[in-house]
Amino acid sequence: MEAPDFSAELYRDITEFAEGTPSWVHSAAEVGTDAGLLLFAVLFVAGWWRARVRDARAMGLALAAPFAVVAAYLVSEVSKTFLEEERPCRAVSGAVHIAACPSPGDWSFPSNHATIAAASAAVIVVAWRALAPVVLPMAALMAFSRVFVGVHYPHDVAAGFLVGVVVAPLAVLVFAVVAGRLVDAVRGVAVGAALLGVGRAAPLADTGGAAVGASVTIPDLALPDVAGQSEVTVPDVMGGLTRRQDPRP
Structure with missing residues (x-):
């Protein structure tokens, strides 16, 4: 697969701009993607902890989130092996790049990093909607950084981002159905309650002002x-x- 001309030209413009930025920007861009993925991992743990006092569906979503990200990654990785697009740092004549160019056979389209970043943000939004203003821009910045450091074309990261935001939410909803059915059963044993919490208590029935369980003489x-x-x-x-x-x- 060959990259479209417009994407190659945009790649050249972005990488030439990136080369002229200060060295600390180069360093931040190189480590930014991996640091962002680590932050997403922390948010997955926080989501699990938050779901310990919530219902089975909430815990099911928290448990299914990492598996949905893996599903999106597999779609991206399999696509790479069939499409075989060369990296722009080798294919574009006179290309400049901040990061080291990946080895031959490490194909470019779509971007796995962009897929994982977008998938992580998407499943977090499904399970914890209040974090959307934080995780979605962060995922977009992480995806853009792959072009900035010179290892992907713009269309690579756009496609990877699309795979992440489409595949991962669908996968997490399907996986959560299965996980949610197991949560209540696992919470019924001591070890399961320690790991998954006790969930949300069922609301008291309306007894006309009398507390449930109170003795009536x-x-x-x-x-x-x-x-x-x-x-x-x-x-x-x-x-x-x-x-x-x-x-x-």
């Missing part, structure tokens, strides 16, 4: 003496109530 009834009888009948009870209410001796 019945006024003391002057029941008739039914010693020797095999059972107490309704007339017996009503007779006792009548004698209690009648003031006559």
